[in-house]
Amino acid sequence: MITVHHLNNSRSQRVLWLLEELGVPYEIKRYQRDARTMLAPSALRKVHPLGKSPVITDGDLTIAESGAISEYLVERYGKGALAPPASAPAHRRYVYWMHYAEGSLMPLLVMKLIFSRIRSAPMPFFVKPVARLIVKNVSDGYLEPQIRLHLAYLEGELTKSTWFAGDEFTAADVQMSFPVEAAAVRAGLGTDHPRLQAWLDRAQARPAYQRALEKGGPIEILTG
Numbered sequence: 001m002i003t004v005h006h007l008n009n010s011r012s013q014r015v016l017w018l019l020e021e022l023g024v025p026y027e028i029k030r031y032q033r034d035a036r037t038m039l040a041p042s043a044l045r046k047v048h049p050l051g052k053s054p055v056i057t058d059g060d061l062t063i064a065e066s067g068a069i070s071e072y073l074v075e076r077y078g079k080g081a082l083a084p085p086a087s088a089p090a091h092r093r094y095v096y097w098m099h100y101a102e103g104s105l106m107p108l109l110v111m112k113l114i115f116s117r118i119r120s121a122p123m124p125f126f127v128k129p130v131a132r133l134i135v136k137n138v139s140d141g142y143l144e145p146q147i148r149l150h151l152a153y154l155e156g157e158l159t160k161s162t163w164f165a166g167d168e169f170t171a172a173d174v175q176m177s178f179p180v181e182a183a184a185v186r187a188g189l190g191t192d193h194p195r196l197q198a199w200l201d202r203a204q205a206r207p208a209y210q211r212a213l214e215k216g217g218p219i220e221i222l223t224g
């Protein structure tokens with residue numbers, strides 16, 4: 001039996017969704033973030049040395065990182081579903097989006113979240129103007145332009161196909177869900193990204209997504 005070590009408000013929600021799409025039985029072991037630091041509890045280090053989520057155990061195997069988990073689940077349990085055949089042109093796009101989600105888009109959104117918290121963090125009054133100026137310069141000069149660039153890129157890519165890897169839903173769409181959901185909240189998709197918004201609506205309407213959300217709980221961090 002697969003165990004998903006599920007941290008609230010985390011990327012592990014994607015793992016639940018993928019398992020629901022695959023129809024693979026699993027159990028959930030829940031962990032709660034520290035309410036003050038928002039970090040994972042030390043109990044997760046007993047599962048994986050970094051003490052982070054997502055992480056799964058499957059028999060004697062312990063696998064961390066959402067991309068690695070997704071690839072393992074699709075290869076081990078997919079029976080040809082949710083990934084294009086290696087010989088298909090769509091397979092290259094599939095591999096690309098599986099890595100792009102965490103390698104390119106998500107770091108920008110994490111930085112945006114961290115800098116937004118710095119802006120409102122308690123600090124000595126004489127430090128606040130300097131800290132806020134640094135945050136503004138980084139946000140205006142780098143983060144916001146880069147996020148806009150990536151959202152425009154995603155919008156353009158979705159003119160080529162219904163889903164990210166092609167016209168069939170794949171695990172790459174599951175992998176892309178968390179950064180796109182975060183972008184929708186943190187940066188807004190607006191009227192400039194109708195295809196990206198339509199993709200997100202289709203993804204969230206899938207029955208497996210809804211089942212995973214019901215079992216895993218709401219991703220409150222996306223609206224924080």
